[in-house]
Amino acid sequence: MPQFTRRVFKVWLLPTSLASYSPVMEPAISFRFSDLPLEIALLILKYAARPTFSQREKYADKNPYATALSLCLVSRLVRRTILPEFLHTISLHRCDSMRMFATTLLIQEVYAIEKSDLFFDYTSAVQRMWISHNDLVEQRCRDSESKLYLNLLVPVLLAAPALAIDWYNLKLVVQIVEDVRTSCADLDADRRHALFPGKTQSLTIMGHCINWDIFKHVRKGSVFLASIPHLTYLANIGTEGDIFRDFSMGLVSPEHPLRAWMRDIPWACMKSLETFSVVYPHLDAPYDILTYIDDTVGLDLHVERLTVSASLFRQDPASFPWVTPPFPVTRPGEKSTPSNGVSFEVTQDRANFWQFFYMWDKVWACGLAD
Structure with a gap:
């Protein structure tokens, strides 16, 4: 096994009596990382390779995949061991990152043809994928380029559960x-199923506003949307933050905005839809509005998820049992079900929010929006 590092790990033997304690006691045993059993060393490296999506750090300052990328250069064994951890959650939040990931997939195709030991099946490893761009104006100008990248990404995208x-x-x-x-x-049925595996269990759309009609271009019978059971909107808190503050404080019923959102859902296409959710910051307590809008500080807030049973709503939208007064206030770490088909859930952990132009990628990557 290669010498990963020259650092010496020290094991200290504790005295049997506090009376014999000596602050200048020397280490009894020392060993290098390379002296560890192979199985333990690989477990440590797998843990180290997990991307961190810190709420405080900006991706421009620290690439969450930097450690995993470095470890991939150690050896082929280490690379193959850590790739599942590395690829579990893929965040493509810039056009450049989409291009680089698409290029990596092309390289894997070459490895597969050459039967190289470096080939790795990304399709089976990626469990969660985030695709977005901060600058949609630039994105529209590069429409043909984005379609090229997405064509390469679609096989991995369709196989990712989230x-x-x-x-x-x-x-x-x-x-x-x-x-x-x-x-x-x-094509026959088996080959069509291979092209469209329908493994996406959760589709999340970020930055949604009530007056957006995001599905207006979707054709009836969309094979991509047909098998998705869970749909989530990550709310645009910059334009609609007051609505969600009132939800968190139990001041208003969610019926009006949710009806507007649910009218946008292509029910004819999404035949397997079971739940529809909206995720937003939990703002039930007094907070410093200046800190909330300051992009250099922000607020550490719990995350609230409002979920509607899509299957119950589909049965009779006109008489669906919405939440009535008194409206519930759900506390951190709790889940409440005030009416049949509607539930609120607030995370125990917190995420850092600021109101304007907030990107949800780190919150989603950490699982706080699930």
């Missing part, structure tokens, strides 16, 4: 999948 995507890239993905399905209409 997908978070902005509305613009969602439109492109739906279009790409439909085009591929049309071109493969003559």
Whole structure:
């Protein structure tokens, strides 16, 4: 096994009596990392390779995948061991990161053809994928480039159980999948299933506003949307923060905004939809508004998830049992079900929020939006 580091780990033997304690006691045993049994060393490296999505650190300052990328250079064994941890959650929050990941997939195709030991099946490893861009104006100008990258990403994307995507890239993905399905209409059922595995269990759309019609370009019978059971909107807290503050404080019923959002859902396409959720910061206590809008500080807040049973709503939308006064206030770490088909849940952990132009990627990557 290669020499990973020259650092010496020291094991200290504790005295049997406090009376014999000596502050100048020397270590009894010392060993290098390379002296560890292989199984233990690989477990440590797997743990070290897990990307950290710190709420405080900016990605421009620290790449969450930096440690894993460095460890991949140690040896082929280490690379193959840590890749599942490395690839579990993929965050593509810039056009450049989408391009680099697409290039990596092309390289894997070459490795597969050459039967190289460096080949690794990304499709089976990626469990969660985030795709968004901060600058949608720039993204529209590079539409053809984005479609090229997404064409390469679609096989991995369709196999990931959890997908978070902005509305613009969602439109492109739906279009790409439909085009591929049309071109493969003559394939047998098994080969079509291989192309469209339908493994996406959770579709999350970020930055949604009540007056957006994000599904207006979706054709009826979308094969991508047909098998998704859970749909979530990550609310645009910059434009609609007051609405969610009132939800957290139990001042208003969520019926009006939720009805507006649910009218936008393509029910004819999403035949398997079981739940619809909206996620937003939990603002039930007094807070410093100046800190909340300060992008250099922000506030550490719990995350609230409001979930509606889509299957119950579909049965009779006109008489669905919405929440009535007194409206519930759910506390951190708790879940409440004030009416049949509607529930509130607040995380025990917190995330750092600031009101304007907030990106949800770290909150989602940490699982706080699930």
